Amino acid sequence: MSWLAPALLFGTAMAAVPLIVHLVGRHRAVRLPFAALDFLLRANKRLARRLRFRQRLLLLLRTALVVALALMMAKPVWNLLSSAPVPQLGQQSVVLIIDDTPSMRRVTSGGTLLQRAKDRARQLLRTIPAGSEVALLSVSDPSGPLAVLSRDRRRAWSALGRLEAGYVHATLGPALEQALRLLQEETPVAGLVLVLSDLAAHGLPAALPAWPAAVALQPIDVAAGLPRENRAVVELSAAPSGAPGRRSMRLSARICNFGALPTSTPVFLSIDGRRLAQAALALAAGGCAYQHFQHSFSEGGAHEVAVALAPDALPFDDVRYLLAEVASEVRMLLVNGDPSPVRQRDELFYLTTALGAEGGDRQRIVTHAVRADDFDRRQLAAFDAVALCNVRALPAEQVGGLQRYVAEGGGLLIAVGDGVEAERYNAIFGALLPQPLRAVISASGERASELRLGALDADHPLVASLAREAGGPGLARVRVQRAFRLEPITRAGRRAILRYDDGSPALVEAQVGAGRVLLWTTTIDRDWTDLPIRPGFLPLMQQLARYLGRAPLAGARREVVVGMRREVKLGPGSTELRLLVAPEGVTRRWGSAKLRRRQPIELLADLPGFYRLSAVVGDEVRALKQETFVANVDLAESQLRAGTLLARSAAGGAGMRRTRQQLELWPALGLLVLLLLLVESWLTRRG
Numbered sequence: 001m002s003w004l005a006p007a008l009l010f011g012t013a014m015a016a017v018p019l020i021v022h023l024v025g026r027h028r029a030v031r032l033p034f035a036a037l038d039f040l041l042r043a044n045k046r047l048a049r050r051l052r053f054r055q056r057l058l059l060l061l062r063t064a065l066v067v068a069l070a071l072m073m074a075k076p077v078w079n080l081l082s083s084a085p086v087p088q089l090g091q092q093s094v095v096l097i098i099d100d101t102p103s104m105r106r107v108t109s110g111g112t113l114l115q116r117a118k119d120r121a122r123q124l125l126r127t128i129p130a131g132s133e134v135a136l137l138s139v140s141d142p143s144g145p146l147a148v149l150s151r152d153r154r155r156a157w158s159a160l161g162r163l164e165a166g167y168v169h170a171t172l173g174p175a176l177e178q179a180l181r182l183l184q185e186e187t188p189v190a191g192l193v194l195v196l197s198d199l200a201a202h203g204l205p206a207a208l209p210a211w212p213a214a215v216a217l218q219p220i221d222v223a224a225g226l227p228r229e230n231r232a233v234v235e236l237s238a239a240p241s242g243a244p245g246r247r248s249m250r251l252s253a254r255i256c257n258f259g260a261l262p263t264s265t266p267v268f269l270s271i272d273g274r275r276l277a278q279a280a281l282a283l284a285a286g287g288c289a290y291q292h293f294q295h296s297f298s299e300g301g302a303h304e305v306a307v308a309l310a311p312d313a314l315p316f317d318d319v320r321y322l323l324a325e326v327a328s329e330v331r332m333l334l335v336n337g338d339p340s341p342v343r344q345r346d347e348l349f350y351l352t353t354a355l356g357a358e359g360g361d362r363q364r365i366v367t368h369a370v371r372a373d374d375f376d377r378r379q380l381a382a383f384d385a386v387a388l389c390n391v392r393a394l395p396a397e398q399v400g401g402l403q404r405y406v407a408e409g410g411g412l413l414i415a416v417g418d419g420v421e422a423e424r425y426n427a428i429f430g431a432l433l434p435q436p437l438r439a440v441i442s443a444s445g446e447r448a449s450e451l452r453l454g455a456l457d458a459d460h461p462l463v464a465s466l467a468r469e470a471g472g473p474g475l476a477r478v479r480v481q482r483a484f485r486l487e488p489i490t491r492a493g494r495r496a497i498l499r500y501d502d503g504s505p506a507l508v509e510a511q512v513g514a515g516r517v518l519l520w521t522t523t524i525d526r527d528w529t530d531l532p533i534r535p536g537f538l539p540l541m542q543q544l545a546r547y548l549g550r551a552p553l554a555g556a557r558r559e560v561v562v563g564m565r566r567e568v569k570l571g572p573g574s575t576e577l578r579l580l581v582a583p584e585g586v587t588r589r590w591g592s593a594k595l596r597r598r599q600p601i602e603l604l605a606d607l608p609g610f611y612r613l614s615a616v617v618g619d620e621v622r623a624l625k626q627e628t629f630v631a632n633v634d635l636a637e638s639q640l641r642a643g644t645l646l647a648r649s650a651a652g653g654a655g656m657r658r659t660r661q662q663l664e665l666w667p668a669l670g671l672l673v674l675l676l677l678l679v680e681s682w683l684t685r686r687g
Contacts, residue, residue, distance in 0.1 A: 100140050195218070258286070576616035
């Protein structure tokens with residue numbers, strides 16, 4: 001123990017003052033015989049002993065009070081051997097690297113591991129010699145929070161306070177390289193790199209970068225002595241079930257135990273924000289097991305499913321999220337512009353056959369066909385999408401009803417044919433057509449003059465799954481004898497999803513209000529193309545119907561890893577994009593500047609959970625269910641096995657040494673003084 005102000009220890013001599021006062025007062029007191037008092041004292045000797053004891057206790061308290069006050073003013077400190085290294089030389093450059101990856105979210109008795117690392121970093125900042133340059137880097141983002149060597153220690157303290165543990169997996173390698181770049185700006189190159197981390201194997205580099213001899217490296221394991229047990233939900237899936245119920249699903253969660261001891265854990269199932277089931281699962285040491293749940297959904301569509309464990313020391317991977325696509329019907333009205341008593345020659349023969357085929361576990365498509373003459377706009381409310389197949393024309397009243405239907409969110413497919421005449425069609429359906437029709441081109445009868453289907457827009461959700469099929473969906477072999485060319489005039493929101501091999505559009509989309517319109521520039525039957533007898537026709541038509549009906553599409557990417565970005569493009573008329581991240585409850589908004597320029601908005605999935613999107617159109621807030629997605633954490637951080645990062649000493653340069661840490665005792669003495677004062681006052685008041 002040492003003293004910061006030892007000169008003030010002379011004050012302990014004042015401890016004699018109460019005793020002197022007591023002795024002096026005792027001599028001055030003249031004992032006078034008083035018969036009544038003697039009588040009372042003799043009568044109550046017990047009271048007399050108590051009074052003497054109280055007086056001696058008061059004397060002792062006052063003496064201790066003076067001593068404690070003097071010791072407090074001398075500021076005693078207790079010297080402890082610190083486990084943290086400090087530079088053994090004088091002024092030099094020091095780079096602190098703080099691990100802020102998800103595994104540092106592990107909870108300990110004193111907070112998280114990151115908090116422990118920050119506390120240790122503060123101790124180091126106190127011991128680093130004044131005048132030394134200090135930089136502070138994080139593992140997840142080596143460009144900050146203080147990626148410059150500075151003698152201003154306040155900047156380092158401030159940067160340290162801003163550090164928060166993230167959800168993105170990262171390794172130490174880039175931060176070490178950045179630290180060396182900072183030190184190599186010094187001449188000569190010398191310094192010390194301190195790494196404060198849990199030193200888990202998943203975060204350590206396979207090999208150190210080229211390391212200068214004058215730079216020392218000192219890893220500090222802030223998880224030393226802590227158990228490295230952890231459980232995690234590593235997989236969550238949904239599949240149709242044979243259990244009773246129209247929309248029964250089997251929800252399967254794979255749960256792993258990364259510890260060295262067997263364990264058991266409760267498993268909770270939540271759907272659409274409500275906890276519905278619970279089960280107990282036993283896990284072998286280092287093993288994994290599945291927990292299955294059966295659930296019957298009351299309605300189709302996308303449902304938010306979460307499976308969670310009882311929180312352990314590392315809670316970030318104890319829950320996993322899933323958007324379960326539950327099959328529901330897509331209702332589609334087919335308007336036949338060229339009916340035929342011969343079944344194979346009917347305009348809708350191939351289309352109804354394709355849409356009626358079994359779609360596996362995806363949404364069933366229910367079609368209803370009417371002749372063009374029987375089309376009634378009052379039917380539209382009962383359908384999710386409408387297809388006009390080689391329809392020559394419709395009355396203006398029916399077209400107006402169709403426009404309102406699309407503007408309010410309906411889907412419309414327009415397929416041309418022999419009955420379509422470009423100029424008349426543009427006049428009737430101009431407000432709905434993604435692009436005006438120009439003229440029909442025909443092959444000369446030779447195969448070389450025929451068009452073929454060419455490039456797919458692989459980023460479009462309608463054909464994304466077809467583009468990813470091994471060997472392609474067979475669309476490239478489709479031959480087209482006749483097709484409509486389109487006017488070069490474009491409209492806002494137009495997008496060519498599929499093109500012919502000469503680059504001209506085959507399938508074009510446009511947003512009309514809240515709805516979608518697709519223009520197919522050749523026939524939907526075999527009159528102008530052999531597509532209906534090709535293998536790609538069925539999946540293309542089913543995807544098309546589900547896209548127009550806003551049903552979940554096969555292959556649509558609705559799950560991302562935390563840290564990834566996702567683009568969202570809104571339809572015309574949208575003035576604001578809103579995002580709610582559940583269950584965190586974080587809300588974000590994007591204004592109309594980008595929306596006016598029709599630029600896609602890039603969303604960063606920086607939190608695990610469900611990303612619910614909505615758009616403001618006029619005074620209405622519309623949920624963007626098709627754009628909703630889910631983000632889960634990267635499980636690379638779940639395995640907490642310790643790795644090895646060897647320290648390196650600097651040859652003739654910077655180094656580390658263990659030093660003594662001073663524990664200040666004077667605040668405790670101050671509390672003791674206060675306590676003594678209280679006790680002394682209490683005894684005095686009792687007389």
